[in-house]
Amino acid sequence: xxxxxxxxKKHFHTLNSGELQSMEVPEWGTTVxxxxxxxxxxxxxxxxxxxxxxxxAEALVEMLILRAIDADGKKMFKPVEKTEIMREVxxxxxxxxxxxxxxxxxxxxxxxxxxxx
Numbered sequence: 001x002x003x004x005x006x007x008x009k010k011h012f013h014t015l016n017s018g019e020l021q022s023m024e025v026p027e028w029g030t031t032v033x034x035x036x037x038x039x040x041x042x043x044x045x046x047x048x049x050x051x052x053x054x055x056x057a058e059a060l061v062e063m064l065i066l067r068a069i070d071a072d073g074k075k076m077f078k079p080v081e082k083t084e085i086m087r088e089v090x091x092x093x094x095x096x097x098x099x100x101x102x103x104x105x106x107x108x109x110x111x112x113x114x115x116x117x
Contacts, residue, residue, distance in 0.1 A: 012040070020073075023100045027093050032076065034067040036100050061085050063098045 015037035022033045039047075043066050050059035061082055068076040077085065085094070 018073065018094060023097060023102070025093060027090065031071070033069045033071055033073075035069070039066055056080070057091065060091075060094055060098050063101065064094055067072055067101050068097070 016035060017033050018037035020033050022031050024031050044057050047059050047062050048064075050056075051093055058102055063086070065075075065077045065079055065082060
């Protein structure tokens, strides 16, 4: 492995070990956490593909699933729960959370990216 690749990987791991951000979600009776830092390219591509296909709502839910963690750093949602989230969870709350996740994180896709603004 080249030094450049090692340095690039080290940089990415540093981004992902960033400080925890959080948002109180009174509607859900919980706090949603996420790490300030980038998603990997494979994760970002899922959101980009959905957005480009005109599946804005699904892209927002995908971002929520990829980034939302609890205080212990465990994922709050599983990919298999996507359909249930899309059908039975208030989209305004999801939008509020995903928007907060993107604030101050230049590399993360935002709700605005997903809706094409």
